[in-house]
Each structure stands twice: as structure tokens, then as C-alpha cells.
Amino acid sequence: xxxxxxxxxxxxxxxxxxxxxxxxxxxxxxxxxxxxxxxxxxxxxxxxxxxxxxxxxxxxxxxxxxxxxxxxxxxxxxxxxxxxxxxxxxxxxxxxxxxxxxxxxxxxxxxxxxxxxxxxxxxxxxxxxxxxxxx
Numbered sequence: 774x775x776x777x778x779x780x781x782x783x784x785x786x787x788x789x790x791x792x793x794x795x796x797x798x799x800x801x802x803x804x805x806x807x808x809x810x811x812x813x814x815x816x817x818x819x820x821x822x823x824x825x826x827x828x829x830x831x832x833x834x835x836x837x838x839x840x841x842x843x844x845x846x847x848x849x850x851x852x853x854x855x856x857x858x859x860x861x862x863x864x865x866x867x868x869x870x871x872x873x874x875x876x877x878x879x880x881x882x883x884x885x886x887x888x889x890x891x892x893x894x895x896x897x898x899x900x901x902x903x904x905x906x907x908x
Contacts, residue, residue: 778881792816797892806858809887824848830876853882874901
């Protein structure tokens with residue numbers, strides 16, 4: 774059972790987006806994803822926003838561990854942040870965040886692409902809602 778993001782998670786998302794906008798304002802587009810991740814780590818630390826980076830998550834298939842995923846960041850234990858520096862986001866990037874949300878039982882993730890002229894155009898909120906199984 775999944776739930777909509779609570780007020781704390783929404784506020785954290787807003788704070789992370791603000792930090793990402795500052796990184797983009799200073800660096801602009803054109804760098805590798807790893808550069809933006811390092812810069813966002815600095816910005817989140819300066820703002821006192823708690824996070825874990827490169828957090829691993831186990832992949833389970835019918836009760837069997839079959840692999841591991843690695844999330845760019847988990848902010849305060851309740852918000853997944855995936856970073857990209859690509860020409861355009863594709864559905865597979867959203868699917869990646871949804872898979873991490875399911876694995877972690879969390880309701881909200883941010884997909885942030887720094888390779889855009891204006892960062893607000895590169896931010897996507899991904900919400901895990903109840904899925905209705907249809908035959």
C-alpha cells in the first residue's frame with residue numbers, strides 16, 4: 774500500500790529543487806552527471822539537508838534477492854533523487870525512479886536533468902500511487 778507524499782516530503786522536495794537550481798545557476802549545463810552530483814552534495818550540506826548518496830537497494834523477485842540498484846541520493850530517508858545530464862529524459866528514466874520508490878516503499882522521487890537551459894524544465898516529480906491491477 775502506497776501513500777501520497779506528506780508535507781515534510783513535499784517541503785524536502787522543494788528544498789532539494791532549490792539547491793539544484795543554485796547548482797545549475799552556478800555551473801550551467803554541459804558537465805557530466807558526476808560533477809552535478811558532487812556540486813549538489815556541497816549545496817545540500819551547506820543548507821543542512823540530510824542525505825545519503827549512492828545508496829544501494831536490493832532487488833527482490835518472488836522472495837529471492839536477484840540484484841542491486843544504486844540510487845544517486847536519498848534525502849532524509851524519504852525522498853529519492855536521481856540525477857541526469859542528458860539531451861532528453863525518456864520514459865525509462867521515470868521507470869527507474871518508480872522502481873526505486875517501490876523497492877524502498879517511498880512515495881516521492883525527483884528526476885533532475887541538468888542538461889537544460891532552465892533547470893525547472895529538467896525537473897520531474899515522480900509519485901508512486903496505488904496501482905490498480907487489471908487483467
